[in-house]
Amino acid sequence: MKQTSVADDVLRAALGLFAAQGYANTSVQQVVEQAGVTKGAMYHYFQSKDDLLFAIYDRMLTLQTDHLDAIVARGEPIEVTLRAVCVDVIETSIDFLLEGTVFFRSVHMLSQPRQQEVTRRRRAYHDTFAGLVEKGQAEGLYRTDVPRGVLVAHFFADVHYLPTWFSPEGPETKEQVAAQLTELFLTGIAAGPGRG
Amino acid sequence: MKQTSVADDVLRAALGLFAAQGYANTSVQQVVEQAGVTKGAMYHYFQSKDDLLFAIYDRMLTLQTDHLDAIVARGEPIEVTLRAVCVDVIETSIDFLLEGTVFFRSVHMLSQPRQQEVTRRRRAYHDTFAGLVEKGQAEGLYRTDVPRGVLVAHFFADVHYLPTWFSPEGPETKEQVAAQLTELFLTGIAAGPGRG
Amino acid sequence: MKQTSVADDVLRAALGLFAAQGYANTSVQQVVEQAGVTKGAMYHYFQSKDDLLFAIYDRMLTLQTDHLDAIVARGEPIEVTLRAVCVDVIETSIDFLLEGTVFFRSVHMLSQPRQQEVTRRRRAYHDTFAGLVEKGQAEGLYRTDVPRGVLVAHFFADVHYLPTWFSPEGPETKEQVAAQLTELFLTGIAAGPGRG
Amino acid sequence: MKQTSVADDVLRAALGLFAAQGYANTSVQQVVEQAGVTKGAMYHYFQSKDDLLFAIYDRMLTLQTDHLDAIVARGEPIEVTLRAVCVDVIETSIDFLLEGTVFFRSVHMLSQPRQQEVTRRRRAYHDTFAGLVEKGQAEGLYRTDVPRGVLVAHFFADVHYLPTWFSPEGPETKEQVAAQLTELFLTGIAAGPGRG
DNA sequence: AATGAATGAGGATTCATTCAT
DNA sequence: GATGAATGAATCCTCATTCAT
Structure with missing residues (x-):
C-alpha cells in the first residue's frame, strides 16, 4: 500500500545517518545499505x-x-x-x-x-x-x-x-x-x- | 619567540577556510596553500x-x-x-x-x-x-x-x-x-x- | 506504413547527438529523450x-x-x-x-x-x-x-x-x-x- | 638518469591504449596498470x-x-x-x-x-x-x-x-x-x- | 508494443597521510 | 625542520540493460 517505498526508505535512512554521524561522514553506500536498496535505485529517485x-x-x-x-x-x-x-x-x-x-x-x-x-x-x-x-x-x-x-x-x-x-x-x-x-x-x- | 610561526599561519588559514566552506569541504592542501607553507611543514606541527x-x-x-x-x-x-x-x-x-x-x-x-x-x-x-x-x-x-x-x-x-x-x-x-x-x-x- | 516510426525518430536523434557530442558522451537516456520515446520502446527496436x-x-x-x-x-x-x-x-x-x-x-x-x-x-x-x-x-x-x-x-x-x-x-x-x-x-x- | 619517469610512463601507456581501444574505452585504471604506477601518482602529475x-x-x-x-x-x-x-x-x-x-x-x-x-x-x-x-x-x-x-x-x-x-x-x-x-x-x- | 523502475558493475577523482631525501 | 612525491582506500556518480507489468 506504500506509495514509493524506495524514496521514503532512503530518506529515512539518510536522516538517521546524517543526524548520527554527519552528512560528510556518511557515504551514499551506507545510506543505501541502511535503506535496503541498491545505489542505482537511489539515484533513480535522487539526483x-x-x-x-x-x-x-x-x-x-x-x-x-x-x-x-x-x-x-x-x-x-x-x-x-x-x-x-x-x-x-x-x-x-x-x-x-x-x-x-x-x-x-x-x-x-x-x-x-x-x-x-x-x-x-x-x-x-x-x-x-x-x-x-x-x-x-x-x-x-x-x-x-x-x-x-x-x-x-x-x-x-x-x-x-x-x-x-x-x-x-x-x-x-x-x-x-x-x-x-x-x-x-x-x-x-x-x-x-x-x-x- | 617568533611572532608569526608556521603553526599560527596554518591555524589562521584553517579557521578562515573552515568557516567559509566547512571543515569537510576544505582539504589540507587548501589550508597549507592559504597559509603559504608546505604539507610537510604542517604535519610537523599538527598530527x-x-x-x-x-x-x-x-x-x-x-x-x-x-x-x-x-x-x-x-x-x-x-x-x-x-x-x-x-x-x-x-x-x-x-x-x-x-x-x-x-x-x-x-x-x-x-x-x-x-x-x-x-x-x-x-x-x-x-x-x-x-x-x-x-x-x-x-x-x-x-x-x-x-x-x-x-x-x-x-x-x-x-x-x-x-x-x-x-x-x-x-x-x-x-x-x-x-x-x-x-x-x-x-x-x-x-x-x-x-x-x- | 507509418511515415515516422519510433525507429526513425530514435535514429535521427542518435545521429544528431552522436555528431554533436560523440558516441561515448551520449547516453541512451539522452537519445530517447531527444527522440521523444521511452527507453523500453527503443530497446524494442534496437538490441x-x-x-x-x-x-x-x-x-x-x-x-x-x-x-x-x-x-x-x-x-x-x-x-x-x-x-x-x-x-x-x-x-x-x-x-x-x-x-x-x-x-x-x-x-x-x-x-x-x-x-x-x-x-x-x-x-x-x-x-x-x-x-x-x-x-x-x-x-x-x-x-x-x-x-x-x-x-x-x-x-x-x-x-x-x-x-x-x-x-x-x-x-x-x-x-x-x-x-x-x-x-x-x-x-x-x-x-x-x-x-x- | 630519467627525469620524470612517472609522467613519461603514463603518457606512453595512455598513448598506446588510447590508440588501440579508444579514449572512451580506456579506463584510468588500465593506463596506470600498463604504466606500472599507482593512480595517486598519476593524479599527482595530471589533473x-x-x-x-x-x-x-x-x-x-x-x-x-x-x-x-x-x-x-x-x-x-x-x-x-x-x-x-x-x-x-x-x-x-x-x-x-x-x-x-x-x-x-x-x-x-x-x-x-x-x-x-x-x-x-x-x-x-x-x-x-x-x-x-x-x-x-x-x-x-x-x-x-x-x-x-x-x-x-x-x-x-x-x-x-x-x-x-x-x-x-x-x-x-x-x-x-x-x-x-x-x-x-x-x-x-x-x-x-x-x-x- | 510499451513502460520506467531497478540493477550492478564500472569509472573518474579526491585526499589525509607517510616517508625518503 | 622541511619537502613534495607517492600511496591506496574511499567516494560519488553514470549508464547500458533487463524485466515485471
Missing part, C-alpha cells in the same frame, strides 16, 4: 547526495511555513497570534528534531543554488515573524528599547538550539518546553516601564 | 587535520573558561556575577565569531576522544552557569516555575545562535548586543508574581 | 546502443555501394566512370555529413564483429575503386610511378576529411566541391611525361 | 584523464608548429618552401602515427576550453599553410580556378588520413609516402592552361 539533504530540509520548511500561514490567517489579536506561532515552531522543531540536527550542521554543505533556496525560505519565515513583532510594538505590547532584529534573533536562537539539548527522553514534554520557552521569550520582550 | 579543528576550539574554550573563573572569583552578588558572565560570553563569542561558526557546525566531525574532551569542558562551563542560576533562585532572584535546564538552555541558545546572525558590519556593536541579549534573558528569567 | 551506431553506418554504406555498382554497371569508359564515381562519393558524403562525422570518429567503438562487417564493406568499395584505377593505368590514363595504394588513399583522404571542414553554409555548394576535389585528384594522378 | 589526451596532442602540435616556423624562416622560394612543408608534415605525422590516430578520433572528447586551444593552434598552422599557397598563386605557381580553401583541404586530407591507412610495416617507407603524396598534391594544384 545526488545533495538532493537527500535538501529533501530533508524541504519537508520541515514546507510544514513550518504552512503552519505559520495558517496561524496568521486566523486573524487573531497579535499577542494570541505570536504566542501560537512561537509554540508551534518549537513543537514542530521538536517533531523534526533529527531534521533540525542535520539542518543546522549541514546547510553549508548544500550546493550554492540550493543553499540560496533554503535561505530564501527561512528568511521569508523570519520576515513574517518580524512583522508580527513590529505590529505588536506598534500596539505597545512589546518593548522598543531593543532593536527588533535582536528580539527576533533572541527567539530563533531557542528554536535553533533545540536539537542540541532537547531529548524526548528528557524530563519535559514537547508541549511543556514549548510553553516554557515561549513564556521566557514573551516575558523578556514585553513592554514595560522604561522599555520604550 | 592530523583533526588537530586543526581541535586547536581552534581549544583557544576559545580555554579563554571563555578562564574568564568565567575570574568573574566568579570576584565574589560579587549573584545578580552582578550572572550579568557579568552573560555579557562576557556574548562578547567573547563575538570576538571568536569564526571559531563559533566552525565549532557549532563541526564538533561532530572530531574524533570520538576529542569530542568527549570538548563536551566535558563545555559541560563544566554549563554547570558553573547553572550553579549561578540555582543560587539566584535560592535567593529568590530568578523564577522557579520553569525547570532550570530550560532557563540555562534559553541563555546558551543566544550564544550558540550568534555566529548565525551577528555581523560586525551590522548596526549594533558587540557591546550593545551583549547588553541587549543579557537584558532580554534576565528579564525573562526574573522572579515575579506567579513565577514561583 | 543495444551499438545497434544505433551500426544502423547509422549501414544506411550510408548501403547507399554508397549501391551507387557505385550502378555507375560501374553503366559500362562507360574508365575515365568517365571514375570521374562519376568520385563525384558521387563526395556528393553523397556531403549528403551524409553527420553520418560521416560519427563514422570516422567512432567505428572503433563498435563491437568487434560489427567493426569487421563495416571494414569488409568499406574494403569492398575500396577494392572496386582500386580496380577502376588499375584498369585506367592499364589504358595509360593514370600514372604508375606512384603505388596504386597511395593513389587510392589520396582520394579517400578527401572523402574522409569532408566532415571536418565542409559546411553547407560555406561558400561552395556540394556540387562545386565535388567537381573541384575530383578535378584536383584526377589532375594529380593523370599520366604524363615521366610518370610511368 | 584529469583529459590532461593525458591534451598532453598527447600538445607534443605533436608543438613539434609540427616549430618545424613549420623553421622551414618558413629559411626564406626559400615558395615552391621550395611549400614542398618542404608538405613533406615535413607528412613525415612527422607518420612519426606520430599513434598520436594522430588518437587525435582525429578524440579531439571532441576534450573539455571545451582545451578543444578551443587545440583548434586555435591547428588553425594557426592551417593559416600559415594557406598563406604560402596564396603567395604561390600570386606568383602564378598554383591554380586559381579552385577556391583556396579547397586546395588547402585537399592537402590536409592526406595528412588526416595517414593514421587510417599507413603502416610502418607496409611496402612504402615514410620518406617515399611523403614524397609521393606531396607530388600528387602539387601536381593537382599546379597552374596550367585553363586553370586561372
Whole structure:
C-alpha cells in the first residue's frame, strides 16, 4: 500500500545517518545499505547526495511555513497570534528534531543554488515573524528599547538550539518546553516601564 | 619567540577556510596553500587535520573558561556575577565569531576522544552557569516555575545562535548586543508574581 | 506504413547527438529523450546502443555501394566512370555529413564483429575503386610511378576529411566541391611525361 | 638518469591504449596498470584523464608548429618552401602515427576550453599553410580556378588520413609516402592552361 | 508494443597521510 | 625542520540493460 517505498526508505535512512554521524561522514553506500536498496535505485529517485539533504530540509520548511500561514490567517489579536506561532515552531522543531540536527550542521554543505533556496525560505519565515513583532510594538505590547532584529534573533536562537539539548527522553514534554520557552521569550520582550 | 610561526599561519588559514566552506569541504592542501607553507611543514606541527579543528576550539574554550573563573572569583552578588558572565560570553563569542561558526557546525566531525574532551569542558562551563542560576533562585532572584535546564538552555541558545546572525558590519556593536541579549534573558528569567 | 516510426525518430536523434557530442558522451537516456520515446520502446527496436551506431553506418554504406555498382554497371569508359564515381562519393558524403562525422570518429567503438562487417564493406568499395584505377593505368590514363595504394588513399583522404571542414553554409555548394576535389585528384594522378 | 619517469610512463601507456581501444574505452585504471604506477601518482602529475589526451596532442602540435616556423624562416622560394612543408608534415605525422590516430578520433572528447586551444593552434598552422599557397598563386605557381580553401583541404586530407591507412610495416617507407603524396598534391594544384 | 523502475558493475577523482631525501 | 612525491582506500556518480507489468 506504500506509495514509493524506495524514496521514503532512503530518506529515512539518510536522516538517521546524517543526524548520527554527519552528512560528510556518511557515504551514499551506507545510506543505501541502511535503506535496503541498491545505489542505482537511489539515484533513480535522487539526483545526488545533495538532493537527500535538501529533501530533508524541504519537508520541515514546507510544514513550518504552512503552519505559520495558517496561524496568521486566523486573524487573531497579535499577542494570541505570536504566542501560537512561537509554540508551534518549537513543537514542530521538536517533531523534526533529527531534521533540525542535520539542518543546522549541514546547510553549508548544500550546493550554492540550493543553499540560496533554503535561505530564501527561512528568511521569508523570519520576515513574517518580524512583522508580527513590529505590529505588536506598534500596539505597545512589546518593548522598543531593543532593536527588533535582536528580539527576533533572541527567539530563533531557542528554536535553533533545540536539537542540541532537547531529548524526548528528557524530563519535559514537547508541549511543556514549548510553553516554557515561549513564556521566557514573551516575558523578556514585553513592554514595560522604561522599555520604550 | 617568533611572532608569526608556521603553526599560527596554518591555524589562521584553517579557521578562515573552515568557516567559509566547512571543515569537510576544505582539504589540507587548501589550508597549507592559504597559509603559504608546505604539507610537510604542517604535519610537523599538527598530527592530523583533526588537530586543526581541535586547536581552534581549544583557544576559545580555554579563554571563555578562564574568564568565567575570574568573574566568579570576584565574589560579587549573584545578580552582578550572572550579568557579568552573560555579557562576557556574548562578547567573547563575538570576538571568536569564526571559531563559533566552525565549532557549532563541526564538533561532530572530531574524533570520538576529542569530542568527549570538548563536551566535558563545555559541560563544566554549563554547570558553573547553572550553579549561578540555582543560587539566584535560592535567593529568590530568578523564577522557579520553569525547570532550570530550560532557563540555562534559553541563555546558551543566544550564544550558540550568534555566529548565525551577528555581523560586525551590522548596526549594533558587540557591546550593545551583549547588553541587549543579557537584558532580554534576565528579564525573562526574573522572579515575579506567579513565577514561583 | 507509418511515415515516422519510433525507429526513425530514435535514429535521427542518435545521429544528431552522436555528431554533436560523440558516441561515448551520449547516453541512451539522452537519445530517447531527444527522440521523444521511452527507453523500453527503443530497446524494442534496437538490441543495444551499438545497434544505433551500426544502423547509422549501414544506411550510408548501403547507399554508397549501391551507387557505385550502378555507375560501374553503366559500362562507360574508365575515365568517365571514375570521374562519376568520385563525384558521387563526395556528393553523397556531403549528403551524409553527420553520418560521416560519427563514422570516422567512432567505428572503433563498435563491437568487434560489427567493426569487421563495416571494414569488409568499406574494403569492398575500396577494392572496386582500386580496380577502376588499375584498369585506367592499364589504358595509360593514370600514372604508375606512384603505388596504386597511395593513389587510392589520396582520394579517400578527401572523402574522409569532408566532415571536418565542409559546411553547407560555406561558400561552395556540394556540387562545386565535388567537381573541384575530383578535378584536383584526377589532375594529380593523370599520366604524363615521366610518370610511368 | 630519467627525469620524470612517472609522467613519461603514463603518457606512453595512455598513448598506446588510447590508440588501440579508444579514449572512451580506456579506463584510468588500465593506463596506470600498463604504466606500472599507482593512480595517486598519476593524479599527482595530471589533473584529469583529459590532461593525458591534451598532453598527447600538445607534443605533436608543438613539434609540427616549430618545424613549420623553421622551414618558413629559411626564406626559400615558395615552391621550395611549400614542398618542404608538405613533406615535413607528412613525415612527422607518420612519426606520430599513434598520436594522430588518437587525435582525429578524440579531439571532441576534450573539455571545451582545451578543444578551443587545440583548434586555435591547428588553425594557426592551417593559416600559415594557406598563406604560402596564396603567395604561390600570386606568383602564378598554383591554380586559381579552385577556391583556396579547397586546395588547402585537399592537402590536409592526406595528412588526416595517414593514421587510417599507413603502416610502418607496409611496402612504402615514410620518406617515399611523403614524397609521393606531396607530388600528387602539387601536381593537382599546379597552374596550367585553363586553370586561372 | 510499451513502460520506467531497478540493477550492478564500472569509472573518474579526491585526499589525509607517510616517508625518503 | 622541511619537502613534495607517492600511496591506496574511499567516494560519488553514470549508464547500458533487463524485466515485471
